[in-house]
């Protein structure tokens with residue numbers, strides 16, 4: 115680790131006040147080196163965190179955390195905040211099961227006001243905190259730090275709407291770097307770019323205002339008439355100012371890498387009455403050339419060589435994400451009605467090639483999952499075949515839209531849920547832990563889970579001819595296919611496939627859990643216990659015939675899924691066995707009724723008892739008539 119003499123003197127934000135600006139700049143460099151070295155080892159959200167180092171220093175100099183409440187939107191940019199709030203030791207093991215979370219966590223520090231991870235929540239949280247403060251008659255500041263990407267989310271607009279109405283004292287720091295994960299999109303983003311590209315605009319605005327105030331009016335009109343005339347003149351000469359029109363004062367634009375300048379504006383905001391937004395300009399990846407050159411690639415990444423920025427992750431096979439992207443392009447070539455939608459995750463969902471090859475059929479809606487789903491419904495009503503690709507965890511945002519706007523009308527929309535199941539180091543906010551339950555409960559929805567990338571290809575092609583909504587969920591990374599040929603194999607609708615025979619028990623596995631089942635089968639076979647393995651393929655409709663056939667031929671069925679047990683595949687099998695009055699024993703493996711922490715996936719599988727060794731152990735015991 116690099117020497118960090120200044121950072122070593124900081125045990126909490128109060129210590130920052132001892133440093134002069136030259137020292138603060140050196141401190142910023144030290145923080146950057148720790149962030150780069152740590153993320154290079156542990157992976158993480160590098161570029162967002164590098165972009166806000168000076169901003170974080172300035173915030174912690176002006177405000178007294180934890181009395182003043184600082185709310186980080188998404189929270190992926192909170193590394194400097196963690197380092198300045200007494201967590202240097204834990205930060206060294208960032209995102210490991212025994213180290214710091216990659217996001218703010220209340221359990222970790224009183225300086226983390228809320229648990230974050232999903233976007234566009236900070237202004238709502240902050241407004242709630244401001245209301246609570248006023249109701250209790252307390253006096254402290256509430257600060258929301260929100261990115262221009264997060265500002266594209268509906269919740270951010272909803273919160274601004276109420277903040278402008280209530281006029282509570284509330285400070286919104288808009289961290290504008292022009293980027294979401296990829297380049298930011300949308301009309302709000304264009305508006306911010308206009309402000310950003312034209313710093314003179316702000317000065318002109320002030321000059322015009324002053325000029326108008328001094329316009330002499332002849333005759334003796336009433337004050338009200340003069341005021342109304344001047345307002346109209348201002349509106350004519352100054353392009354409408356969104357935030358001020360909403361009742362939120364606007365201050366900007368300030369260079370987010372100039373601690374002194376940011377501090378000055380923050381002090382101004384701290385003294386203001388009512389909601390105020392400070393527009394801060396930052397550069398994503400600041401100070402680390404590979405991240406500055408390629409901020410989207412360095413937004414969030416696995417371990418890399420800090421000297422070159424080159425990834426250390428070995429990739430021999432195309433991931434599920436790559437396969438989805440490639441197959442979708444093949445499908446778009448033969449199906450002109452196919453359109454693709456992402457909610458600010460073009461790279462993450464593998465849609466970059468599609469966007470390049472079919473720009474008119476690709477839509478990035480911003481961080482707006484709810485809108486993405488209803489937009490797809492509209493496109494389906496208009497005769498198109500939309501494919502909406504959203505991470506499993508983020509599609510939770512749009513459960514009502516899935517039910518009301520898609521399933522209720524049985525519209526042919528294909529949903530691809532990437533990062534399904536446990537994702538590992540990003541932890542509880544990002545695990546795709548609930549999808550099988552929330553999708554299973556929706557009438558008309560078909561739900562598939564491929565065991566490997568080739569099966570994903572087959573399922574995508576199969577989904578194209580479904581008459582109603584279909585969801586295909588798959589995990590991060592690669593499965594066992596090393597190569598994925600373009601030609602699909604047929605998938606029988608609603609049918610699973612037995613891929614290993616065995617007379618003692620049958621393991622019914624969903625998606626990547628098929629590999630776990632096969633591994634468990636090998637362990638048991640070594641002990642003379644032979645188990646069959648079913649690749650369920652369809653979680654809904656369930657292959658009831660197959661399940662009942664297996665139940666009739668085995669003493670024990672075990673279901674394996676990497677989604678919560680409540681309402682999941684296993685519960686579906688239990689209900690079926692009960693309905694059919696089957697006497698077959700059943701054991702369900704899946705995610706528990708608690709939030710799973712962060713750490714490597716195999717480690718978490720072990721902790722939660724869904725790895726091959728745990729499955730083999732429980733199956734062995736149950737066959738012997740012992741309790742699980």
Ligand SMILES: Cc1ncc(C[n+]2csc(CCOP(=O)(O)OP(=O)(O)O)c2C)c(N)n1
Pocket residue numbers: 162165188190191231232233260261262263264265289291293294295398413457458459481483508511
């Ligand atoms: C609801 C939701 N959808 C998608 C994401 C994935 N995501 C994480 S950060 C991010 C971009 C945020 O951009 P911005 O707020 O401008 O912050 P920056 O990374 O540029 O600092 C996205 C899309 C998320 N965290 N939450």
